[in-house]
Amino acid sequence: MERVAVIFNPAAGNGKLGELQNEIQETLETTFSTVMIYQTNRPGDGADLVQRVANDVDLIIAAGGDGTVHEVINALAPLTSRPAFAIIPGGTSNDFSREIGMIQDSLKAAEQISCKKTKWIDIGQSDQHYFLNFWGIGLITQVSETVDLESKQNIGRLAYYLKTIQSIGKVNAFHFKIETEKETITDNAVMVIIGNGTYIGGIRAFFPEGDIQDGLFDILIIKEASVQAFFSMFQSKVGIQTQNMEGIIPLQAKNVKIETMPYQKIDCDGERKSETPSTIKVLPKHIEIVIGL
Structure with missing residues (x-):
């Protein structure tokens, strides 16, 4: 690992x-x-640059926020x-960098990368898109769409939290059918989140016990x-194995098919480019990534 390309969002x-x-x-x-x-x-620049340099380097570094990371990983994954x-x-939430133990100081993170410690991690594929962190529909998409740039810059990760609180009670339920390799569920919901990583909006809340190497969502x-259901998800000890949480159904799966009525806009790591129906699958240990020590 000697030749490095840095996709840099100034x-x-x-x-x-x-x-x-x-x-x-x-450094x-x-x-x-x-x-x-x-x-x-x-x-689009990040994806174009990956295409240009991928065959000539040993390591590609995404230097920027979650949008830059998402763009680079979508060019690398296929x-x-x-x-x-x-x-x-270098952004506001920096969700997946937290997941892999990177110090949230850009220069110190560069020092960590220089140690060249890596591991192979799972990523998710949603139809033609890839994600490191999460796939979501419903309330989470509405929240990410209504957080304005000024709010993100001024209050950072708290913007997502505050907007979610404001949105409670203002979201219409949708009908869904979810099929996994183990079961089929048909019901109504206000939000479905499929997690690979454990951070969303800078907060380790939805899946604090998640594992990016277990081959499972x-x-x-x-x-x-409801306020009660929402705040339950943000309690520090809430994990996918938690039982008896009113209004919340936890699952684990390798493959997921989901249909909704009406169609729902899909949020993949903060990017909204497609709608349901969708087929989502884990790509086990698909990417070699440099981690923090």
């Missing part, structure tokens, strides 16, 4: 990441023989031969938008 963190570009490069160059920085200027992957967090079906 606008991340309200422009703060861009100010550290030279220092990040110098990486203490360990890696070749470090090339490629700046993104608009949506490749037959994939370089290793790493994250330098953790799934929560939320049947009612």
Whole structure:
């Protein structure tokens, strides 16, 4: 692992990441023989850059927020031969970087990457899209759509939390049919979340006991938008094995088919590009990723 390409979003963190570009490069160059920085200027640049450099490097680093990470992983995941992957967090939530133990300081994260400690992790595939962290429909999609940029910059991860509280009681239930390799469930719900990682909006709440190497999704079906059900999900000890939570159905599965009526917009790691119906599957140990020590 000597040749490195950094897909770098200088606008991340309200422009703060861009100010550290030279220092990040110098830090990486203490360990890696070749470090090339490629700046993104608009949506889609990250994917295009991955296509250009993937065959010529040993490691691709996404330096930016969750949007940059999502774009890079969606370009990497379908490749037959994939370089290793790493994250330098520079955004608001930085969810998956937290999952893999990266320090939430960009320069210190670059130092962690220089140690070259890796592991193979699962990722999710939803039709033609890939996700590291979560797949969701219902309330979670409404929340992510209504959090404005200014709120994210001013209050960060709390924006998601506060908007969810404001949205409780304002979401219409939808009818769903979920099929897994073990069971079929038909019911009404206000939210379905399929988790690979354990952080959403910077908070380790929905799946605190999740495992990105077990080849399984953790799934929560939320049947009612009640204050009690919502706050139960944000208690620190709530996990997928928790039983007897009113209005919440926990599952684990490798493969999920879901149909809804009416159609629901799908949120994959904060990106909303498709609607139900959808087929979601785990890709076990699909990506080699650099982790924090």
